[in-house]
Amino acid sequence: MTETAPRSVRRVGVFPARACLLAAMLLVAAATPALGQNAAKRADACFACHGKAGQSQTPETPSLGGQPAFFVVAQLFLFREGRRANAPMTAAAKGLSDDDLRAFAELIGKLPPPAPPAQAGDRARAARGRALALERHCAACHNSDFSGREQMPRLANQREDYLLKAMRDYRSGARVGYGNAAMPEAMAGLGDADLRDLAHYLAHLSAGK
Amino acid sequence: MNVICVTRAGLSAAAAFAALTFAASPAVAQAKKDATPAAKPAAPAAAPAAPAKEEEPFWAVGRPKGDATKSMAPVPAFPIPTTADKLPIAKIKLPPGFKAEVWASGILDARGLRQGDKGTVFVSSLFVAGKIYAVTDKGGKREVKTIAEKLMLPNGIEFHKGALYVATPKDITRYDDIEAKLDNPPKPVTVYDKLPGDVPHGWKFIKIGPDGKLYVPVGAPCNICEPPATHAQIFRMNLDGTGVESVVKGMRNTVGFDFHPKTGELWFGDNQRDWLAEDMPIDELNRVTKTGQHFGFPFCHSGMMTDPQFGWGKDCKDYVKPALLIGAHAAPLGMRFYTGKMFPAKYHNAIFLTRHGPWNRTQKYAADVVAVFIDAKGNAKMEPFLTGLVENNGYLGRPADVLVMKDGSLLVSDDHNGAIYRVSYGK
Numbered sequence: 001m002t003e004t005a006p007r008s009v010r011r012v013g014v015f016p017a018r019a020c021l022l023a024a025m026l027l028v029a030a031a032t033p034a035l036g037q038n039a040a041k042r043a044d045a046c047f048a049c050h051g052k053a054g055q056s057q058t059p060e061t062p063s064l065g066g067q068p069a070f071f072v073v074a075q076l077f078l079f080r081e082g083r084r085a086n087a088p089m090t091a092a093a094k095g096l097s098d099d100d101l102r103a104f105a106e107l108i109g110k111l112p113p114p115a116p117p118a119q120a121g122d123r124a125r126a127a128r129g130r131a132l133a134l135e136r137h138c139a140a141c142h143n144s145d146f147s148g149r150e151q152m153p154r155l156a157n158q159r160e161d162y163l164l165k166a167m168r169d170y171r172s173g174a175r176v177g178y179g180n181a182a183m184p185e186a187m188a189g190l191g192d193a194d195l196r197d198l199a200h201y202l203a204h205l206s207a208g209k
Numbered sequence: 210m211n212v213i214c215v216t217r218a219g220l221s222a223a224a225a226f227a228a229l230t231f232a233a234s235p236a237v238a239q240a241k242k243d244a245t246p247a248a249k250p251a252a253p254a255a256a257p258a259a260p261a262k263e264e265e266p267f268w269a270v271g272r273p274k275g276d277a278t279k280s281m282a283p284v285p286a287f288p289i290p291t292t293a294d295k296l297p298i299a300k301i302k303l304p305p306g307f308k309a310e311v312w313a314s315g316i317l318d319a320r321g322l323r324q325g326d327k328g329t330v331f332v333s334s335l336f337v338a339g340k341i342y343a344v345t346d347k348g349g350k351r352e353v354k355t356i357a358e359k360l361m362l363p364n365g366i367e368f369h370k371g372a373l374y375v376a377t378p379k380d381i382t383r384y385d386d387i388e389a390k391l392d393n394p395p396k397p398v399t400v401y402d403k404l405p406g407d408v409p410h411g412w413k414f415i416k417i418g419p420d421g422k423l424y425v426p427v428g429a430p431c432n433i434c435e436p437p438a439t440h441a442q443i444f445r446m447n448l449d450g451t452g453v454e455s456v457v458k459g460m461r462n463t464v465g466f467d468f469h470p471k472t473g474e475l476w477f478g479d480n481q482r483d484w485l486a487e488d489m490p491i492d493e494l495n496r497v498t499k500t501g502q503h504f505g506f507p508f509c510h511s512g513m514m515t516d517p518q519f520g521w522g523k524d525c526k527d528y529v530k531p532a533l534l535i536g537a538h539a540a541p542l543g544m545r546f547y548t549g550k551m552f553p554a555k556y557h558n559a560i561f562l563t564r565h566g567p568w569n570r571t572q573k574y575a576a577d578v579v580a581v582f583i584d585a586k587g588n589a590k591m592e593p594f595l596t597g598l599v600e601n602n603g604y605l606g607r608p609a610d611v612l613v614m615k616d617g618s619l620l621v622s623d624d625h626n627g628a629i630y631r632v633s634y635g636k
Contacts, residue, residue, distance in 0.1 A: 073288055179283070179286070180285060180336055
């Protein structure tokens with residue numbers, strides 16, 4: 001497992017990294033009170049890294065807005081079971097009950113989906129990414145607008161650096177998928193330039209596509 | 210919207226076109242055009258050579274383009290088992306005189322079932338939980354323990370002489386004297402560690418036969434392909450992992466088999482390929498009458514059709530026909546010959562076969578247990594047994610294995626809900 005604290009955070013983010021880790025520890029410390037009673041406080045720990053309005057400003061940390069409930073529960077489950085190698089999230093998910101997982105999914109479900117980046121994407125890169133997405137049939141699982149469903153996440157307007165990291169981790173086997181081997185196999189044979197173009201395309205999707 | 214797909218070679222020019230059929234080879238392109246009349250014919254982009262290895266998820270190879278197939282991805286169990294009060298027990302239908310009850314719940318991803326000499330029910334899991342459980346009965350109340358976890362796809366389990374065998378795509382291990390050590394399981398002993406380890410169809414169902422050998426399948430590492438000489442077979446080995454020999458060839462993916470109580474013959478279910486058609490091929494129940502038989506994969510499916518890609522020049526007559534066709538994409542999983550005394554005589558030596566229910570079919574069905582009756586000549590026919598779990602084109606539950614209890618009742622696992630039901634007859 002090679003998933004570690006994001007490289008860019010270690011390089012640049014003294015504040016974000018420390019805040020995120022502290023927030024995660026607070027979440028663990030507050031594990032005893034039921035989620036329902038302290039939802040707001042515990043959710044603040046999530047928002048510290050993932051952003052309050054569904055949009056993450058933290059490098060290599062995903063936006064949570066618009067994520068399907070089954071997907072959220074499945075990923076929190078994987079973190080709780082120690083099946084994803086990500087220290088802050090494993091700490092954050094430790095001791096969460098099944099009801100907590102559901103409650104988080106509900107809470108996250110209320111967040112608005114992230115907006116496209118202010119700066120328009122590079123058209124050539126986006127075109128290459130689009131062609132790759134078609135070739136790999138990404139839309140067959142993630143929907144034609146990449147909004148996701150069930151256990152398959154929303155990809156549209158996700159952070160470009162996070163999409164790239166996730167795809168790299170699936171390709172290398174550092175990250176496991178939930179319930180099947182679809183993602184490692186979808187990534188097999190793609191080069192790093194391909195992944196960068198795919199991430200660029202998906203991050204810059206606009207409503208009109 | 211037609212999803213277009215182009216290979217790397219034709220990327221720049223072809224990307225602009227509205228619809229192109231994916232062409233792994235000319236035969237495939239032709240077959241796809243015939244099979245999917247809505248697809249437009251391929252534009253004159255350079256026809257690519259067949260890729261040396263699959264580029265899509267293995268289960269998606271062959272998938273046609275278009276929105277019709279949008280809702281067809283594999284269906285994993287939800288990561289939280291259904292609470293007992295929400296289980297679909299009231300929806301289950303059985304023949305007259307039978308009833309079903311919840312035997313145990315809260316067993317995430319409950320799959321394979323085996324019973325120890327002291328009555329412990331061992332339960333395996335597959336894609337979601339990665340755990341092996343032990344369920345004990347304390348005065349009518351079931352207690353569930355996790356005895357192993359963080360295992361890779363540990364679907365295969367077997368109990369023999371006090372020990373629990375666990376099979377993953379990579380290896381077979383053994384927990385000795387397990388029933389005396391449920392709270393502190395021993396470190397498992399390695400029985401065999403040279404399995405190929407592929408994830409596609411690498412998960413196991415294992416069983417010890419009347420010959421005292423351990424039967425272990427190695428599925429085809431793909432949806433459809435020419436399998437390596439090491440795959441697409443059922444093997445058997447001595448219990449110490451020596452003497453591995455091939456018993457069955459041309460098997461795509463069996464996740465359930467058993468031995469006839471009288472003849473000792475091996476009967477196995479076989480999950481047929483996906484992305485061919487809604488109603489073809491039809492999943493198989495096969496009967497093995499001698500070692501070395503070839504049951505068709507990848508050349509002939511369901512004993513009746515040659516594969517559109519791999520079947521050219523082949524004849525289905527050259528392969529063993531299924532004993533019974535059990536439904537297109539129905540997904541046969543765990544099965545057992547009924548050797549109990551509780552059920553009516555007609556079920557004696559019948560097979561109870563679970564059908565998981567299709568993911569690769571728009572109209573969902575099955576998700577049930579069927580009873581298969583075999584006559585003296587080996588002819589087989591099936592009847593519904595436990596039904597009622599398909600509603601609004603979705604699954605309320607999905608049976609994965611059965612277990613004949615010492616009292617003759619039948620346990621049925623449901624991985625979709627993480628529960629085990631008990632079917633009984635009479636009072």
